[in-house]
């Protein structure tokens with residue numbers, strides 16, 4: 186293929202070789218043009234869209250070729266000035282370190298820059314951890330707790346925390362429980378591990394899971410000897426009609442992770458009905474239920490049938506994952522067995538537990554959640570506005586709740602956008618990594634953008650970097 190590259194405003198012929206694919210050919214041809222000086226330093230290249238149109242190839246192919254050459258130091262990409270030939274590129278490319286391209290030595294491939302920004306989902310804004318309020322609660326807990334509390338204690342967790350959580354969960358999430366059925370764990374992961382052991386010991390062999398989720402959790406269940414087949418997913422959420430005699434199903438009903446949808450009321454009712462009919466159990470992962478922006482929080486599924494649902498909550502989104510504090514609410518028939526599976530050896534430090542109990546009962550937890558919700562909501566709105574203004578081909582979904590959004594991309598672009606972002610120092614996750622290998626769901630190219638993760642000071646820069654790499 187020989188093309189006159191009129192858009193460049195220079196008399197240049199590109200001769201992608203075709204060997205190794207179109208992208209490779211285009212990258213090599215461009216590199217050669219820069220190396221030999223046919224493209225002078227500072228020359229502005231056409232947008233990927235117009236070059237793709239000129240060459241009659243996919244825009245993605247051009248974007249990837251540009252991104253690779255930016256990473257190698259032959260080109261630069263800056264907001265407002267587009268993609269240009271790097272200054273001094275023809276002599277010594279920045280990444281070539283000592284190699285002289287003019288002598289035919291290929292520049293060394295460089296790895297993407299260390300991320301400057303991360304929009305990876307899963308973590309709240311840790312810089313906003315309420316240190317002063319937490320310290321106050323810790324001081325008060327330590328001052329008022331009798332010395333006996335510092336012994337081995339109840340393996341289910343300290344009664345003060347179980348009582349505080351039972352009240353909080355009833356008030357905020359509609360969970361029906363008493364403190365006797367609350368179990369304190371070291372986060373959701375620990376709780377799920379305990380549950381896997383418990384289910385296996387009861388003869389359960391299968392826990393059906395959602396088509397999208399976190400493979401770390403599927404892996405935890407698998408390591409307990411449980412099979413984790415995927416259920417179909419569509420716009421109403423996870424469809425549990427296919428559940429047969431499986432012993433259990435794990436769901437994120439209030440905010441599907443990562444798709445961000447709310448399980449449709451009919452589907453909520455249907456899964457409870459299945460559990461009643463078959464004696465099955467529902468594992469409800471309510472990881473960010475407090476963060477609903479557009480309406481009142483949707484109550485926990487557990488409220489529909491406390492006998493058939495094991496409810497899981499965590500402080501990882503509302504406070505910080507480093508606290509390693511989570512909780513389970515068990516059906517009455519399982520509470521004792523779960524406590525004995527947990528035993529007395531893997532408990533959570535009592536001072537942390539008492540601090541959280543004080544934090545909740547003093548109202549500090551509610552205040553922190555309220556102020557976090559407000560800040561995250563502003564970020565969510567800014568993200569949706571920026572994407573719709575600057576990347577009209579991208580649709581922002583799953584934003585009624587939670588700490589992340591799903592940005593749907595034109596087909597085939599997920600990996601190249603992630604790669605282009607990495608080269609610009611922006612860490613992003615795609616939807617593909619959350620897709621179950623047997624997923625029954627329409628394949629989608631999308632980014633899962635965690636907009637809560639960064640401190641306020643870095644948010645605007647990260648959003649700008651994101652918009653730059655979106656198609």
Ligand SMILES: Cc1ncc(COP(=O)(O)O)c(C=O)c1O
Pocket residue numbers: 307308371372373374375399437442470472498499500501506510511
């Ligand atoms: C879907 C989901 N569930 C639960 C959790 C919380 O896990 P843990 O409490 O172990 O930190 C997370 C955290 O990333 C999550 O994404």
